[in-house]
Amino acid sequence: VSGTGEHRRGANRGVELLLLAVLVGLMLLASRATEGGGSPALAALGFLLLAGTVVANVLEPIGIPHLTAYLLTGMAAGPYALHLVDHQTVQDLSPINALALSLIALAGGAELRISMLRSTARSLLWAMLVQNVAVLLLMSGAFFALRSFLPFARVLPLTAVLGVSLLWGMMGITRSPAATLGVLSQTRAKGPLANFTLGFVMTSDVVVVVLLAVVFTVARPLIEPGSPLSLRSFRELGHEVLGSVALGSTLGLVLAAYLRFVGRQLVLVFVALGLVMTQVLDYLRFDWLLIFITAGFVVQNLSKQGDRFLAEIERLGEIVYVIFFATAGAHLDLRLLGQLWPLALALAFARAGCTWGAGQVASRLAEDPPALRRWGWSGLVSQAGLALGIAAKIQAEHPSFGTAFAAMAVATVALNELVGPVLFKTALDRTGETAAQPEPEVAAETPAT
């Protein structure tokens, strides 16, 4: 029976691959046969969604996480490979991406239960301290050590290199809430490792925002000698963090009230929140990721609507993750990665090593259980939008070296984005936290009469 089941599954994967090939052929034909008609964004969105879903399904048996499959799909379909999705289309899809990320942040906040945070408080506190401070300093050191191999750093004075190294170290402590949630959503893992990683990645967003202000304040006089030590960043930080938490709490309470008293068409409410609020909040200069995480947290912990809220978001989960990661894959500059890969690989290795080392130290200090001690670092390797956002900010504030810095960051983040989820999923599988039962299949109906 098992052999027959395996055979059937193998045949299914074959058919799915064949269908994917048909779809790719259709898209290639469309791109050759059409010119100057309507926007290609709709077809591209559909293709990424469909191809991502099929590729994830096909690669699942060999242990590749779904979101890595989505990324690979985006990379293959993107402007640097098959060119089924061009640069302009990737830009056109950015509002959809923002919508996806806001839903991921809402889900992330809603997954954080106070009871869970309490049970992992000791581990979280030590990890927060060691993983952020030590990795920041160690990654700054690694960058400083590799400066002679980096063309843009080689020409800078030593003090400026120190400042740039600090900025690189800052990039090193960003993690990807989307990747963490994506893997947890697929594996439906439950246990100490899942709880710890979720708690750490979600709460570290606040720590990263604070450290970012500190690092920016310290690095500026080093990079631009003569510029005063300005505390402007802290004023902005206060506005951003306090404003975001206040707004997020209000939004959470409003959502909880909506769920309690209306409770219909939540998908439309989420779409409105994602598309419209991100535009407004960008204008108000608030951290909308923090707002949505706080809102989700409030709904989960200050109302009785948390489970229902999470279930509604999870209904959209499959679509949201495919769109977010496939678009991110299409966005990856493969040409740049091809040029910078040796250095990017060295920096990514250094970061993974620092994360592992910091994980060992933090786990010993917190007296974590063996599984957490061994694998606690694995979920902290993934990087995505937050790191790229910081790189873009550095590029805007320091045009002299910012472009090259951002290119290096994109190449390194690309590697972490690809490897991180595989590592985290492997850890969840090894610790036995992955759900044993797969999601039920759609039941076929009896033939219509």
Added chain:
Amino acid sequence: MNALWAMMGLIAAAFVGSVLVGRRGQRRHGLASGSEPVLVGFLLGPTVLGLVTPGLLELFTPLAQVGLGWLALILGLDYGWVDRRRIPVLRRIGGTLAGVLTLAVVAGATFLLLRRLQFTGVPWWQDTVRWIQAGGVGAACAETTRHAVRWVADRVKAEGPVTELLLDLSDADDLGPFLICGALFTLEPPAGLRWATHPGVLWAGQIGLGVAIGLLTALLVSREFRSRSLWGVLFGTSMVAIGLAVRADLAVLTVGFCMGLGLSAVSRHRQAIRALVLPAEYPLRLPALLLAGARIDVGQVPFLTWLVPGILAARLVAKALVAGCAALLYPPLRRAGPPLVPGLMACGPSSMAIGLAFALRFPGPVGETVLVSAAAATILGELVAPAGLRSALRRAGEATTQTGPQPAAEVAA
């Protein structure tokens, strides 16, 4: 009005649409045809208040295309079915013929009117622009909306062979107009296509594309896909179908409808898919109709005062022919009597969708003529059809209650 507020407005419209639908998918309030948003859109549009500018409408064109494609997909998926009951083949053929007959009569009358009002010197068989214009008007005026029939039947608690026949015919009459839309779109070479292709090949290509993507969807969902993946697959394939049609300047309605037909014909999960997408119909339809209303610009329609009454008169004649033929072939229908003719005049979402599709593909007098005709037919249908249907069902002895809203207890159920 900026894009952000307009987007909020559309989402609010979709929300209101969903609230107006009862738990059993039936509307509790509003007009019989379900075309209230057209009026709201018209008021907000350039003709009246001018709050929705042409630039803003351009911005929302992709959204309108997605709305149209999904509506067509839902209609295709539901074609030949009334809830869980399969419509008999003969009735499906009858409904299709009724739609095609109305289309032909209205299109013919419109073509003659257009040639009479503005003679261009082009021989009639070469007057492609007029054919597109007249054909579009015919397609937009062909349907009898199932929403109005169901709306009236629910209110008078009608049950019986005549009610069933009217539901079946009104469901099955969408096939002709939706397929012919695709043919009309190919009469003017699509700007998006790099290679010149014969219109017949292009038409078959649209149908083939829709059916092929429908079959591909059916194959994908019949595999090991999980319930959560179903949305992803369905959304993905429909976006590919709609996106390819938009990119090549083809008819989104034809491709979407054929995709629904293909999927419905072969999928073992038809009911599950139907259950998944049907709740999305009203929230999608509402913003699409709102955009259709906002696009109406009567100033662009030549000879409006002659053309529109002529089209409506032709539609009345066509529906009288349909009623007559149906009564000849199906004796119980004779009991419904003359009120059946105005009863069949109901039209709404499908007509407006065709009108909007033409307005998007042929901006200017051609598209506007089709859109304004669809709106006029909808308004006339709204005025005469509910009363006609009520009277017809009462005469047929199938209406069990007087008119009025459903009892609150039943609505709650």
